[in-house]
Amino acid sequence: MSCRLSAGTSTLWNQLRTHPDVAWVGKDKETLYFNGDVEFGRSALCDNDLEAYHREVGAMRRSTGRLDLLVGDWSATYLTCVCCPTVLRTINPDIKLVLVLRDPVQRALSRFIEQKSLGGGPHHDKVHNHTFESYVGAELAELEACRGRAELYRRRQARLQAAQQGQPAGAAGDSGNGTGGGFRGWGAGMSLGDWMEAQCYERSNILGWSVYDTFLANYLAHFPHSQMLVLYTDELAIDPLQVLRKLEAHLGLRPHDYAPGPLGTVYNARGCYVLGATLQQLRASELGSRQAVQKMLDTAQAARAAEEAEEASLRRAAAKLASFYRPHVQRLFRWADEGRIAQPPAAWREAYK
Ligand SMILES: Nc1ncnc2c1ncn2[C@@H]1O[C@H](COP(=O)(O)OS(=O)(=O)O)[C@@H](OP(=O)(O)O)[C@H]1O
Structure with a gap:
């Protein structure tokens, strides 16, 4: 299993773990076994000891005396790990994968708030002096510059390819991963530009x-879409039982009475389903102390003005991010329309049209 961080994975895990036929490797929810989690400054661990991992699976089955137990891995970092699909497919070509996706802006905001309020969080230093808007401005600029550099390598590789094939420059251009049916994954045809x-x-x-x-796209290059269940946090919020039933059907489990x-x-929960509700949290962390907030609230007019300014700032950041994510979310729409992944929630269609 591979899930999205800050998308409701803990909720789903806490629910599914009560199923009598399900277990997972490791003591807690996540092992992060095959990627050391770039966020802690370690690179991917795709060459990590395979025997030890298999032993953990065996130990879980032996400890319960159930050889038929379905043993999963709830590491929330596998989706973004480029070498993980190769590893997972090698370990078990029939593996059932589950992804939980949340509205991209909401996920980013949730993660920002979490890291801002978590003194020891891996990204706290990066965010603690920022408002969401200033962080989005800085980080997006870096991302766009990074993507621009990757594009140079992509073009250079396409030029070399065209030259090798005796075609005019540009003829062997990159048509885009996932367009026209084919996906190219890491170790499965991914270009240098795509990797970068x-x-x-x-x-x-x-x-x-x-x-x-x-x-x-990297996972879809390695696995047929029948092995991959894409769930959305929105459906978890509306009808968790229905989500669990989908999961059971995907994993071949009998229905459980949860x-x-x-x-x-x-x-x-850190409380940011509605942008307005997030403001209180942001305010508390950005102003530093309850007294500061209290002082501000004493001057009702100033408080209202500040609130409006913060709301406007948050909305500006959300709008900027939404335009950044739009083409990416639109590819998900296309794949959903082609029947490769489950349809994203209607609210996404509206927000990213
Ligand atoms: N059932 C349901 N419906 C909607 N949203 C839900 C649900 N369960 C969890 N959540 C929200 O998911 C966020 C936590 O996700 P994770 O557990 O994956 O994150 S993490 O492991 O703590 O990083 C966290 O988001 P924020 O509160 O916005 O930070 C949770 O509130």
């Missing part, structure tokens, strides 16, 4: 990890 572009997003945990199409407790619980 994926690295730009992979190394940008807060904004880049919401560029889902790049990472999904307890209402975990089913009705939202885990790891």
Whole structure:
């Protein structure tokens, strides 16, 4: 299983773990076994010890005395790991994959707020002096520059390819991964330019990890779409039981009678479903102390003006990000229309049209 960070993976895990036929490697939710998590400054661990991993799976089955137990891996970092699809396919070509995608702007905002409020968080230093708007401005500029450099390599490779084939320059141009039916993954035809572009997003945990199409194309190059279930956080919010039923059907599990407790619980909530609701959190962290907030609230007019300014700032950042993500989300729409992935929520169509 591979899930999206900040997309409701903890909620889904807490629900599915109560299924009697399901277990997972490692003690807690995530092992991050095949990628050391770029965010902690370590590179991918795709060559990590395979025997030890298999032993963990075996130990889980032995400890329960159930050889038929379905053992999964809930690492939320595998989607953005470029070498992971190759590894997972080699380990188990029949693996069932599950991705949970959240509205890209909402995911980025959720991650930003989390890292801003988490003193020891891996990205805290990058964000603690920023408002969301200033962070988006700085990080997007870096991402765009990185993508521009990747594009130079992509063009150069296309020129060389055209020359080798005796074609005029530009004839062997890159038609775009995932267009016209074919996907090219890492170790499965991915071009240098595509790889470099994926690295730009992979190394940008807060904004880049919401560029889902790049990472999904890599998985779709390695696995038929029947092995990949794409879920959306929106459906988890509306009808968690239906999501679990989809998961069970995908994994070949019998339907389980889930307890209402975990089913009705939202885990790891930081509260930003509605932009307005996020403001309180942002305000508390940006102003530093409750007294500062209180002082400001004492002057009602100043508070209202500040609130409006913050709301406007948040909306500007969200709009800027939405235009950055638009072409990427539109590729997801296309793949959904072609029947390769589940249809994204209607709200996405509206937000990214
Ligand atoms: N059922 C349901 N419906 C809608 N949204 C939900 C649900 N469960 C969790 N969430 C939201 O998902 C965010 C936490 O996701 P993760 O558990 O994957 O993140 S993490 O592991 O803490 O990084 C976190 O988002 P924010 O509150 O916006 O930060 C949760 O509120």
